[in-house]
Amino acid sequence: MAQSDDTVIAWSCHQVAQWLQEEGFGQYVELLCTQHRLDGLSLLALTEADLRGPPLALTVLGDIKRLSIAIHRLQRRNRTQLEELGLQTGDAVDTGHALGPAGVEWGCDGADRRGCGGGDRLCNGNGLRLRSRERSGCAPGAAACHTHSNGRCRQQLAGRLDPEVWKTVLSSIYVFLVFGFTSVVMVFVHERVPDMRTYPPLPDIFLDSVPRIPWAFAMAEACGLILCYMFSLILLLHKHRSILLRRLCSLMGTVFLLRCCTMFVTSLSVPGHHLKCASKTYGDTWGKIQRALAIWSGFGMTLTGVQTCGDYMFSGHTVVITMLNFFVTEYTPRNWNMIHTISWVLNLFGIFFILAAHEHYSIDVFIAFYITTRLFLYYHTLANTRAYQHSRRARIWFPMFSFFECNVNGPVPNQYNWPFNKPAFMKTLIG
Structure with a gap:
């Protein structure tokens, strides 16, 4: 394999292309890696619905299934890293389902095995199931579903963690007053x-x-x-x-x-x-x-x-x-x-x-x-x-x-970065 499974998240587009070649999906290298710049992290976040729907819209059912199973294998091997990033994976082989980012649940065959119309799920013709959110003053939830004339659904991936500094200021004032x-x-x-x-x-x-x-x-x-x-x-x-x-x-x-x-x-x-x-x-x-x-x-x-x-x-x-x-x-x-x-x-x-x-x-x-x-x-x-x-x-x-x-979608991943802007001379040296 191009790289160890433990480093899938860090794969570049070129390494994903090598993996596709080794798995027998060389015909999709141009589509996935060149056109859509799929790297390791986005590969692990890929779901079967992404393969079926636009903008990929693969048409060969056997390739969709085999590629989906190969991705699920990578997801299972990198479960810990995905959980750290707030992504959850399911076992496609054992349960027939896979969980994508932000708690969106997909049927591996594109069908909702438990049926539509439940009080806490929204689904469309593609088998996409979303946890419903009560309408409030907050922004849309973990994912939003827009049904088109062809019955397909375009998922808006969440993972959105708004800083909302003004709320942080309010919470600081709150604890300041409580201490007083x-x-x-x-x-x-x-x-x-x-x-x-x-x-x-x-x-x-x-x-x-x-x-x-x-x-x-x-x-x-x-x-x-x-x-x-x-x-x-x-x-x-x-x-x-x-x-x-x-x-x-x-x-x-x-x-x-x-x-x-x-x-x-x-x-x-x-x-x-x-x-x-x-x-x-x-x-x-x-x-x-x-x-x-x-x-x-x-x-x-x-x-x-x-x-x-x-x-x-x-x-x-x-x-x-x-x-x-x-x-x-x-x-x-x-x-x-x-x-x-x-x-x-x-x-x-x-x-x-x-x-x-x-x-x-x-x-x-x-x-x-x-x-x-x-x-x-x-x-x-x-x-x-x-x-x-x-x-x-x-x-x-x-x-x-x-x-x-209300605008924090799921667990907060433990990611770190330098809080200060780099000096101009550092940017010149790096850039």
Whole structure:
């Protein structure tokens, strides 16, 4: 073969032409490679409907079938690389179906084996089946079908991942305001801290069993800072950085908004006598505002000199560390095992250090980890499953999700590029 199957995605038009010759389809080299400039990636995205319909319109049924099966073999061997790019493949031999980009399902014989007229599928005479999208203010979905007089359908391939920077700006404003509101709530919570003489620390299995490590909380914040730097580098180099930042801001803001509710409605007793926390009144409104601004500007971190009391249920440090870990592991390729291992080690050690410092009860950390991970997984499950993304239930319960994700078609592929324009002399040297 012209090249190893593992490098099909990187094939040039010339290498695709060699593969066609070796597979016995030399008569189509001119059509596919010269006229339509088919390279390795577009070859793997090719479907039987593409071969049948315009602009290719192959007319020999046997050649269509044999070429389709040969392409399916390549797709199966390169399944991992295709999934990284947001493309899905099916097994043509075993199931008789192939999945093209953006969740468009094709029948290998051009017929819809399950019939047309279902509520969640649109089909045409060519057997093209598309997941229907409820009509909303968003742009068209993963693919659009236009039926012509000859009964054929022209597919508009999706894979469109709009940056929509203005939505990212809105999400940044949202999390900025939520952090400010959280700081205000922390001021009121500090005024309601239970008296330690009346309400001693609650029994806790971990805190009662592990002696306190004075420097542990600073180490927990150091773990969070390292994770923050890791994600910032990934965000800078990721091709879809606007989507990543929008998702981080929306998720982080939502979790901290929930945290405002839980720490305000119930005031837990101080976890340890070493904290020396007591109810503190900040006087007039201006005093409260100054204290809230101090917490806000210092990000609630002891490394920046911020000391807080009463904000125990649930742990904000655990939320930040866990959320950053999940974003690092989600938006890096699967084979970056070292990065994933470091990220998880920092996450788990950060949680341990929070508990070892006796700054939070064990339940504070457990609930923070659970809520953060569940919300992250629910959000990405909905975002990657187009069938639920614009349903009425999603719009009612997750209105912000529907707004932010309506033009993101499926999973975000982990592709990277340099975010800055090349200097003029570099362009001259390269060009």
